[in-house]
Amino acid sequence: MPDKVAAPEIDRLIKLLARLPGLGQRSARRAVLYLMKRRDQLLLPLAEAMQAAAESVRTCSRCGNLDSRDPCTICADPQRATGVLCIVEEVGDLWALERTAAFSGRYHILGGTLSALEGRGPEQLNVEKLVERVREEAVGEVILALSATVDGQTTAHYLAERLEDLGVSVTRLAHGVPVGGELDYLDDGTLTAALRARR
Amino acid sequence: MPDKVAAPEIDRLIKLLARLPGLGQRSARRAVLYLMKRRDQLLLPLAEAMQAAAESVRTCSRCGNLDSRDPCTICADPQRATGVLCIVEEVGDLWALERTAAFSGRYHILGGTLSALEGRGPEQLNVEKLVERVREEAVGEVILALSATVDGQTTAHYLAERLEDLGVSVTRLAHGVPVGGELDYLDDGTLTAALRARR
Ligand SMILES: [Zn+2]
Numbered sequence: 079m080p081d082k083v084a085a086p087e088i089d090r091l092i093k094l095l096a097r098l099p100g101l102g103q104r105s106a107r108r109a110v111l112y113l114m115k116r117r118d119q120l121l122l123p124l125a126e127a128m129q130a131a132a133e134s135v136r137t138c139s140r141c142g143n144l145d146s147r148d149p150c151t152i153c154a155d156p157q158r159a160t161g162v163l164c165i166v167e168e169v170g171d172l173w174a175l176e177r178t179a180a181f182s183g184r185y186h187i188l189g190g191t192l193s194a195l196e197g198r199g200p201e202q203l204n205v206e207k208l209v210e211r212v213r214e215e216a217v218g219e220v221i222l223a224l225s226a227t228v229d230g231q232t233t234a235h236y237l238a239e240r241l242e243d244l245g246v247s248v249t250r251l252a253h254g255v256p257v258g259g260e261l262d263y264l265d266d267g268t269l270t271a272a273l274r275a276r277r
Numbered sequence: 278m279p280d281k282v283a284a285p286e287i288d289r290l291i292k293l294l295a296r297l298p299g300l301g302q303r304s305a306r307r308a309v310l311y312l313m314k315r316r317d318q319l320l321l322p323l324a325e326a327m328q329a330a331a332e333s334v335r336t337c338s339r340c341g342n343l344d345s346r347d348p349c350t351i352c353a354d355p356q357r358a359t360g361v362l363c364i365v366e367e368v369g370d371l372w373a374l375e376r377t378a379a380f381s382g383r384y385h386i387l388g389g390t391l392s393a394l395e396g397r398g399p400e401q402l403n404v405e406k407l408v409e410r411v412r413e414e415a416v417g418e419v420i421l422a423l424s425a426t427v428d429g430q431t432t433a434h435y436l437a438e439r440l441e442d443l444g445v446s447v448t449r450l451a452h453g454v455p456v457g458g459e460l461d462y463l464d465d466g467t468l469t470a471a472l473r474a475r476r
């Protein structure tokens with residue numbers, strides 16, 4: 079949108095919204111018009127919700143989850159089994175698994191996979207903390223819920239090796255799960271089955 | 278997303294974002310994860326831009342445009358021809374026409390079309406103000422840039438009748454333009470041609 083078409087406040091809002099995944103310039107323009115018509119019901123509540131999330135949500139220093147508590151609600155929950163850790167790439171994967179309610183252990187969020195192409199080595203991932211947790215939390219089983227891509231499988235091999243001497247059993251979800259951070263695209267039943275049939 | 282999966286601040290943000298046109302629950306979740314990873318570069322600027330737009334952007338009391346000034350920048354611009362009014366359904370249509378830079382008159386935003394199905398009569402539209410403007414601003418031509426739907430054409434007929442006795446010439450964009458508020462989907466060339474070939 080050329081600068082002079084709309085007020086600078088509107089242009090700026092369109093530009094920022096267009097940076098969200100799945101929104102382009104045109105859908106950002108439509109979203110802004112929609113918001114401007116719903117100032118009190120949607121625009122202001124959204125602004126406040128963003129402010130609140132920015133202020134109070136932090137990364138859990140133990141598992142990498144997002145929460146307003148640290149350690150996060152899952153890490154702090156005495157009902158969750160401490161002996162089983164499910165390793166995922168992104169927080170969205172944790173959400174997907176939690177929606178199935180099929181897993182009662184704890185999580186560890188890697189923050190991605192190893193990637194030669196993107197130059198991401200172990201030091202860019204949340205790996206040392208994982209090794210530390212396996213040692214300190216008496217973990218008996220680590221479930222690797224990583225994507226079925228080459229990078230995901232390279233990462234799984236690397237982690238299996240790193241954990242080899244720690245006396246922990248390493249399992250994987252049955253069925254290849256979709257590309258990184260996209261467990262969200264599996265339906266709950268498939269995800270639950272993949273979790274139960276881990277090997 | 279069940280309530281307990283993420284922090285309440287995150288759940289609330291997902292719920293509000295999912296109400297935007299074109300975003301569902303899943304894309305709202307992805308957007309929130311994207312935002313949380315870009316707290317300072319995107320999340321906070323977006324919250325502030327929304328706040329600023331909510332505080333400063335108003336509906337122009339003359340034409341119905343959105344702007345931080347009232348009358349809006351277009352209504353207040355002495356360079357814009359006062360004798361020609363282009364009638365559109367929504368602010369998004371004004372933006373689309375402005376992007377072509379092919380129109381140098383002023384606008385009047387109706388706020389939709391007449392609709393029997395949705396029970397929208399003339400009193401729900403910005404019609405009286407239009408009649409008033411045609412009288413007071415010495416308007417010689419009114420261009421109807423309304424959608425090619427039945428409702429759009431009903432509205433065009435109604436407006437032509439209302440303006441009949443005011444000695445103003447009423448023209449329409451050549452080629453049917455797409456459904457209401459969707460001039461945005463025409464490329465600039467088509468829109469410019471439709472404007473030039475009005476009849
Ligand atoms: Zn945690």
Ligand SMILES: [Zn+2]
Pocket residue numbers: 337338339340341342348349350351352353
């Ligand atoms: Zn105006």
